[in-house]
Amino acid sequence: MTTKESVQEITDLQDLIDHLKAAAQVELSTVPLYLYATYSIKTRGYSQWAAGASAQRTMIGVAIEEMLHLSLVRNLLIAVGDTSFRLYDPKVIPTYPGVMLKREPKLPMRLRKLSTDQVRNTFMQIELPATPPGAALGEIEPYHSLGEFYARIERGIHNLSSTIDWAKAKKDLWKFQYHRAYWNQNGGSDQPRLIVDEASAIQAMQIIVDQGEGAPEDKGLLPDPIVRTDDHPPQDIGKWQASHYTKFSDIAKGLDGIGVVCDDTGKQKYTIDDAEVIWPVLDDPDLKTVKADQTVKDLMEFSNAVYCYVLALLDAIYRTPMQVHDPAQDKDLFTQSDRYAYERGFIAVMQGLLYPVCELLVRTPLVKGQLSVNAGPPFQYYAFKTKQPKAELAALCEELLPSYAALGGDDGVQRQISLLPDIQLP
Template sequence: MTTKTPAQEITTLPDLIDHLKAAAQVELSTIPLYLYATYTIKTRGYSQWAAGASAQRTMLGVAIEEMLHLTLVRNLLIAVGDTSFRLYDKGVITTYPGPMLKREPELTLRLRKLSSEQVRNTFLQIELPSGPQGSALGQIEPYHSLGEFYARIERGIRTLRPTIDWGRAKKDLWKFQYHRAYWNQNGGSDHPLLVVDEASAIQAMQIIVDQGEGAPDDKGLLPDPIVRTDDHPPEEIGKWQASHYAKFSDIAKGLDGIGVVLDDNGKQKYTIDDSEVIWPVLDDPDLKTVAADQPVKDLMELSNAVYCYVLALLDAIYRTPMEALAPKSLDPFTKSVRYGYERAFIAAMQGLLYPVCDLLVRTPLVANQPVHAGPPFQYYAFTTKKPKAELAALCEKLLTEFPALGGDDGVQRQIALLPDIELP
């Protein structure tokens, strides 16, 4: 650990914006990791009590909260005056395997099935609680935990208090933030919030850190992975949910039906057979390593295109201001382009990304071989400014080989219902 010096602090607005962009990129890099692990759990069509169902609920909740964190950071960016950041950008989308952005010691992020090893070696390291407050950072690099990184941003906001106008110079800037949507019924009660002043900015960062590593203890030192208990009133339930670090610790201990199960003394009791719970997927799937004559390669390409469409749709949301409410005689939602994009984002996550990825993890990479495919979460370069038609064409050519993509409630139908967004 290096010694903190004034030069290591955020002292200019451009430096603060750079840190927030880096934070958004870090949050985005974790989402495919957690979704990939979630998609590898065998629960579709199984009983809700099937082995792995608990882990799937936990993982899905964590992934959705990471989406919330990404949204909060982007709201912060807009609040301090930057509207240039884009998710659908080759330089922003993470390549796997690859190092976690600006982290020290270096942590390699890899797309792998859910396992005790992946949870211990990667997920717990991502959500690792920070040390005592005041641990040092240097420029944007290195940071040693996300808690430290966000603490530095918080100090920067307080330092720049006279400089940040919180959108007052552009009075309608808040309309470009994202705050209406379904978020996390599998976890806590926090939701996207508008960042309009210093207090709401600090609150946004506290949500991110508390959900990830846990809230600080009474002395403001080490995070405490507090766990919800039955003797707390319902209105307090958001305060008492377990942090991501605590949830991953439970999975690593085998408490959610995955991997090695430990006794109270930390000794191995038994190991759950992966083949019963987890699909045998490829590590770090990559289109470049799949033979051109394998039909699954086109399905992997479709998954990349769907993932990038979802990111482009989020960008469209942030480019489109919230409209003033329509007169009471009109429906304020169906008349709103912005609200249509927001609904489409949720529909695309549930009705496009999930079924395509689920089909991939169920499909052998090569026919009659034990290793299955998986979604690469790679950058897909749309060839037109309107990606919807390109998505439809990619899906159309796969229907013969993968008929599950069709049907009244299939992926093809869901694509037809998407808004025809235009890329900048």
């Protein structure tokens, strides 16, 4: 049933928690889309003569900022007292093809190679600037842009601030939030922040909205780091960033491209729609239905396992508190910290495992000898059979070595698995 009444307001803490869990799912659902398109780019490097910036690096920067947004949402979930949320959960992990959670009108979410169509009709729609609110439906009413959704959460935080136990957040719960281990060479300077009061919570939501779709009347440029201002574009030269919407718009127009030039005029030789520079990866790979060689299917399943290990490791980070140390009182060079190992491992597994496995997939035809369609990472739920996912990853990798020798060696995926933290699933 549909009603056309006023926009829903968040009226109690559980409602706020439900909205934040939905927000976390929305943020998570964007990351595989952006990574899938990024992995599909064949070329490396970028000509110094090419106009614009590298679409590949821009895409990586956006994907990392979506991870930042996910961490900010989850930090807020912790701050308001919910420690139950898990990413490694079949009910939370998004499936493709799908639709963006609770968004009206429906927005298809599909894993597809980089193309003008994918950028214009999916990525730019995800980051679409706010439009006036309209229909309402369901327990969490739909939204028409992420800005509208987060504005509802901002109002909820403000209205419920007196009932949120900020003192507990500042005293204890901050230790469970994600704060260190964030780098983004290709994005804004905002970082994961501890959320311990209303002001830090609101600021976190503003970072998510402004980095994504931009601020009202921003003219394409935003302050860096994000602050709400009427000064657009910011006058402080060198301290600005573009919203995701603007960045995708630049890629769709060809301003940010592949980086292979015709000559030193800067004109790019290829666009993101050219087969010479984009791998022919299949749309929405699904391990249950894909027609491929068995070894390719096994590699796709391995990528699912690696992806799910990443999510499980994030969950382990969020249930392992940081310790308080005073360097002035500590003569040690280092302190042993399991939490720190998880954070280092989290960065390493994305760069040293997920990337090389996905990169190997997109270069591999689904069927040997047939070069028209290549494999890709499905980003699906993988059910670990034991509580020791690291050991399972090692076993899966071992089985794949006869077919994919690149996974082994002195500096390959197999070595990187040996360095992962040995987390236990709950």
